[in-house]
Amino acid sequence: MENKRVKSQPKKNLWKPEEDTILRNYVETHGEGNWATVSQQSGLMRGGKSCRLRWKNYLRPNIKRGGMSQEEEDLIIRMHKLLGNRWSLIAGRLPGRTDNEVKNYWNTHLNKSCPRGKRKPIHSDEHQNTTITEENSITNRNNKVRRLSNPPIITTETQEISTPDQRLVLEETRKEEGSSFIADPWTILGDTEISFNCDIESPIMPVNNNAKFVLDDEPFIAYMDSFLLFEAFGCTAGEDGYAEVGAMQSIIP
DNA sequence: AAGGAAATCAACCGCTGCCCA
DNA sequence: GTGGGCAGCGGTTGATTTCCT
Numbered sequence: 001m002e003n004k005r006v007k008s009q010p011k012k013n014l015w016k017p018e019e020d021t022i023l024r025n026y027v028e029t030h031g032e033g034n035w036a037t038v039s040q041q042s043g044l045m046r047g048g049k050s051c052r053l054r055w056k057n058y059l060r061p062n063i064k065r066g067g068m069s070q071e072e073e074d075l076i077i078r079m080h081k082l083l084g085n086r087w088s089l090i091a092g093r094l095p096g097r098t099d100n101e102v103k104n105y106w107n108t109h110l111n112k113s114c115p116r117g118k119r120k121p122i123h124s125d126e127h128q129n130t131t132i133t134e135e136n137s138i139t140n141r142n143n144k145v146r147r148l149s150n151p152p153i154i155t156t157e158t159q160e161i162s163t164p165d166q167r168l169v170l171e172e173t174r175k176e177e178g179s180s181f182i183a184d185p186w187t188i189l190g191d192t193e194i195s196f197n198c199d200i201e202s203p204i205m206p207v208n209n210n211a212k213f214v215l216d217d218e219p220f221i222a223y224m225d226s227f228l229l230f231e232a233f234g235c236t237a238g239e240d241g242y243a244e245v246g247a248m249q250s251i252i253p
Numbered sequence: 254a255a256g257g258a259a260a261t262c263a264a265c266c267g268c269t270g271c272c273c274a
Numbered sequence: 275g276t277g278g279g280c281a282g283c284g285g286t287t288g289a290t291t292t293c294c295t
Binding site: 014033034035036048049052056085086087088099100103 | 279280281282283284285289
Binding site: 014104 | 260261263266
């Protein structure tokens, strides 16, 4: 079976090792970008898009291949719940993973209402421990069910985080990027009700409020986090530059 | 062993947004 | 202001692999 691909001439334009070498050498010499001219200058009979995709998804340094870890899978699930099919943003939270890979992984491993099939899962032991048990919940290794969506609760002073999952995502972001809340803006109100004070200080939208969100490492990621945070919670900049809170219902089904 | 069904994933396609002249 | 070129993104396709009967 292994040799099928070798024996039969592929109809699709799969990349050959020599093409990979040419492209890799070209990019290492000239740098990324100008994909439209790569094919002409390198001699590759490929379109710019194809070259860009091949480089981005397979040849780029630090690309991580192989099965997703439990942590990565968890993160994908949570990020997808929060962001939807924004694969590039989700992949941005997974070092070494590409949007294409994340998308494929979601479609083949995670986006199944009724998991079944003849094949063994790639990580059968992991899938055994993490399964989507119903539409809005996840069972983790410890067999604890985490609810993924609850009706949002809005108060006048603070915005409620409708799901503990949303807090997990943002807390993980904080941990991973070395960001720090000067004062924890989160307030747990009950089992599933968590309050978040949306007065946030960030590199792109400084405000001087009681709860400050400071991202001091990796400016780009911090920028993205700020963006995500503001986008996710419907924050917009007010006239005075202060963050204003929009309707959270708009992002929560 | 053979054939069919299902799963996987690399690659392509089309659309959108940004940049620059 | 606008039109062309390019990069990036998400959706889709289809070849290949794997499993079951």
